Amino acid sequence: MGRMHAPERVSVPSSALPYRRTPPSWLKTTPEEVVEHIVKLARKGLTPSQIGVTLRDSHGIPQVRFVTGNKILRILKTHGLAPAIPEDLYHLIKKAVAVRKHLEVNRKDKDSKFRLILIESRIHRLARYYKTKQVVQPNFKYDAATASTLIA
Secondary structure (H helix, E strand, O other): OOOOOOOOOOOOOOOOOOOOOOOOOOOOOOOOHHHHHHHHHHOOOOHHHHHHHHHHHOOOOOOOHHHHOOOOOHHHHHOOOOOOHHHHHHHHHHHHHHHHHHHHHHOHHHHHHHHHHHHHHHHHHHHHHHHHOOOOOOOOOOOOOOHHHHHH
């Protein structure tokens, strides 16, 4: 899949998941222990992707979904620890706030102004998608003035 706001449509390489959807034979961790780890890391304030990286690097759990049968975000939702807005939308809003802060100091930076327009169009597109999927509230609206309170 190509990039959204880029001239060339070059595919983005990524590693492929194993075909077998069973946990590896060398993994001795039970699904209950994995869920405990996830809940403990979420209470520390880690995002779902950070939890996945921590479990992979520190605890040797390659794929949470293969071990537990559920994805990290679904486990967090069942325990009431899911983030208020989705992670990708959160990071786009955070990036837009950083660019706006940069533009307050550097008003003549035309390229950053253009990039801000692209970032905000991605935010609006993603918010529209999440409204149709009922992940965010139907009255959710990105506003540049109140965006910094969303990521605080």
